Amino acid sequence: MKKTITIIAALSLACGNISALDYDKIPLKEEPVNISTIKNIGGFIGDRMRLNRNTYLKHFPIEKYVEFIEARNHKDWDWTRAEQHGKWLESAYLSAIQADDKALLDKAETMLHRIISSQERNGYLGATSAEYRNEERPVRGMDAYELYFVFHALASVYEQTGNEQTLHAAEQLADYYLMYFGPGKHEFWPSDFREPDNRQRRLAGTSDFAGHSVHYSWEGTLLCDPVARLYEITGKKKYLQWSKWVVDNIDRWSGWDSFSRLDSVASGYITVYDLQPYVHSHTFHMNFMGFLRLYRITGDASLLRKVQGAWDDIAKRQMYITGGVSVAEHYEHGHVKPISGHIVETCATMSWMQLTQSLLELTGNTKYADAMERLMINHVFAGQDAATGVCRYHTAPNGVKPEGYFHGPDCCTASGHRVISLLPTFLYAKKGNKLFVNQYLPSEYKSKDFVMTVSGNYPEDEDLHITIDKAPRKNKEINLRIPSWCENASVKVNGVPVNNVKSGKYLTLDCKWNPGDVIDITFPMVLKWVKRENHSRTVAYTLPDSPEILFREEKADRTPYALVKGPVIYSLDMVWNKSINNDDANFEKDIRIDTSVLPSRIDAPQSNMLGPAYKAKGQYKGKEVELTMTPFANTGIWYREGEDKPAEWSDAFSYGIWLYGK
Known part of the structure; x- marks a missing residue:
């Protein structure tokens, strides 16, 4: 087993992220760096990330939940047990690779093997009993939501390690859905109503294929994202066509034209709240990420416009001062944001961060990195129990404790450890010869030809330093995000002040760097x-x-x-x-x-x-x-x-x- 771990760890360092960009029409302005290039994250956030890895992920009873999948006897509506293996697997792999943690990687490999070995010959990889499933009811109502995280876990492991078994398992799972859902087959109706009887109809309860009825089909259609991701990896057009079919039918299934009316949100005529009677934050975010992926693949700019318009509306009206979002799991009218109660759900925090990061990568607009910074520094860890690493369901700006830290495992405990494991991927980005520094945590960036160290005690102190440890023999462009909240930032290179430092922009330093060069940065905090x-x-x-x-x-x-x-x-x-x-x-x-x-x-x-x-x-x-x-x-x-x-x-x-x- 130790030999296998070494091989996989070496693969992750050698191959980097397996590129899916060959199948995209729209190139990213900022590409994510491999998580193995980010080392020694320090300070308060580094400590809390170690708590997440060493106390929560390593001691989480994942064996119990993998056994639950292997037994495959689930018939109930409850989804909390069946989403654990997907979220844990992705979190464990990312955390283990980032920290060179062989023990956690060993455990993750063992669980991965058991999960894949349990896959049925038809491709199904969820928890639902075979006795429950049949031609007329091939999935349980919450299967799409649960398997969303399994899809992404398998894709992430493949991209990080090159393990072909995980890609094969993801494709088999997708083919199961393609076999039963599509034109002339099952669809993601949220209730028994069909057109035109479902038009403008308020729903409650549950559905067979699309999760909670009150989410108006969006809990089934969120699979547009991971299935489109499979197209980016494999180039197999059936996955792209299926994902487009899903998105093209959201209006019909929802009964509220909630997809097409995102254009009206982007134009400022209505808000996200007006789209349908209940706008579930987390579900919308996951679908929005699918829309952005399809924009990247197809070049359909209307998809980007829809998501940007929704993001701007939410950020303007419904984002808390801490960067957190969601009011009792949804978005409200006007500027209604209660300061206490069931506010800022951890699941919504996770998907909002991922959505915001996707917009940053597509546009290069630093406002998205600013929003990420505020959320990362404030709300992500406010919701984490400092003793056990367990994450809360909600963490209101004004509240009480310890009530709320002891629950689950459920959706929010799992989302909390997943987003903390993803944090290193938000620090830096690259594009050809360009490197972007988006978040200023004490850390090391180590690529094949360029190594640098970020030091200081930011955000406790306003001074930080970047030391070049290794550099190529040609120019390397470093782009420093200057936060929009900072009006008088200053930057020096080897003691020489740099001009034209503007808040809310990147400062570009295009130089032939030498080992020992130092960039001194001061972000005055008022x-x-x-x-x-x-x-x-x-x-x-x-x-x-x-x-x-x-x-x-x-x-x-x-x-x-x-x-x-x-x-x-x-x-x-x-x-x-x-x-x-x-x-x-x-x-x-x-x-x-x-x-x-x-x-x-x-x-x-x-x-x-x-x-x-x-x-x-x-x-x-x-x-x-x-x-x-x-x-x-x-x-x-x-x-x-x-x-x-x-x-x-x-x-x-x-x-x-x-x-x-x-």
């Missing part, structure tokens, strides 16, 4: 209180015969503030405010912050935290107090060292980004 825009009170409600939570607005009598420094969002976390003597304090009623003065910098309360911290002036029940403000990313620390841990599902500690002024 500490400030930010007043919440479009603030209102929100009241939750449900529709008859529907479990979905919706919201209506009521006028608020005052507006809260948040403390911001550069891309870092701060919160008042009662874990670090023991002096108030009320760990579950009511922020709206009892606490007032003095926004007329800026807080003073102090050291972070613990060494395993993202820092720095700040002391702010305020009042608790009318009494003057000093309040410790810490980066929101530390929310996953849910107990005080040296004290008894609170009960797992208790509301022991409150925390909040949004605070009311005196």
Whole structure:
């Protein structure tokens, strides 16, 4: 087994990502680098990535869930068990290859072999019992969603390692769907209604082939993305034709013309919320990634326009200050974004990051990298339990803990470890002789002919350095993203200032680099209180015969503030405010912050935290107090060292980004 691991690891380093670009009409402006080229990620995020790998992925009981697939006796609607093997497999391979972790790679290889060995001769690779499946009902309602992650896992392993078995298994699985779904065959109807009876009809419940009916077929059509990815890898047109067929029929199946009306979103006539009665964030994101893949393959610019329009609408109206998205798993009307409750789902965080990264690669527009930075630095790790690595279902800007960190395994626990494993692929990009630095984590980039080290303690400190360790004997273009939030960034090359440094743009440094060359970068971070825009009170409600939570607005009598420094969002976390003597304090009623003065910098309360911290002036029940403000990313620390841990599902500690002024 050790010999096999060595061979696969060597393959991943030698071949790089297997290119699928030969079958694309639209070249990427930024191509992803192989995850094996990114090493030694440091700082707070590096620590949390190691927690994800060493504590969560290695100790996750994946054997139990692979056995569940091998047994193949599943008949229930529940999807949480059947999506674990796909997400874990991709996460484990990416994490193991990036960190040269032979033990995790060994485990991943073993699970991969068992999963592929369980594949039926007809290609089926899900959990649904053969007794349940037949010609009239070839899949279970949530199969498409579950197998979406299996498709992508197999494709990722193939691209990273060159393992032909995984590609063969993915093709067999796709052929199973092509055998039963297509023109003149089964379709992704979300209910028993057909045209024209399904027009403008509200749905609830479940469907046989397209997941939740309330998602209006989009939970089946999301397979357009991984099947189109198979076309990019193999060049087999049947996969492209099937994916196009799926997208071409979304309007007909949904009954709401929700695909074609994305053009109206792009034109600003309507919002994403208006497309259909319930817009499920995560499901839409996964479909949008399929649209972008088809744009790349076919050159159909209308697909890019649709997705860009939807992204812009969401970013403008429905994206939180932390970069997170989703309100009770969906998108609301206007600027309705409650600050507490079931807000910012981890599944939506994962797919939003992937969608945003896809747009960055296609367009080269740094606004997408800016959005990635804010989400990565704030919300991704706020939702991760700092002790076990388990990720929350929702992580509201204002909430309580440890309630929420102890659940699953389910969709969000699995999505959390998957997106953390994907993070290294978001740091850098390439294009021919060009290298793009999109995220500034302490790390090493090591390609065949170019090696550099990013050092410093960003985002805790505003100064960072890039040292060239190895360079070719010709010019190499390095493109540095200058964040849009930073107005006075400065860059020096070997001590010489560089001119024309503009926020929200790339700074291009085209030089013949030598080992020992140093790029010094300073991103000045301004500490400030930010007043919440479009603030209102929100009241939750449900529709008859529907479990979905919706919201209506009521006028608020005052507006809260948040403390911001550069891309870092701060919160008042009662874990670090023991002096108030009320760990579950009511922020709206009892606490007032003095926004007329800026807080003073102090050291972070613990060494395993993202820092720095700040002391702010305020009042608790009318009494003057000093309040410790810490980066929101530390929310996953849910107990005080040296004290008894609170009960797992208790509301022991409150925390909040949004605070009311005196």
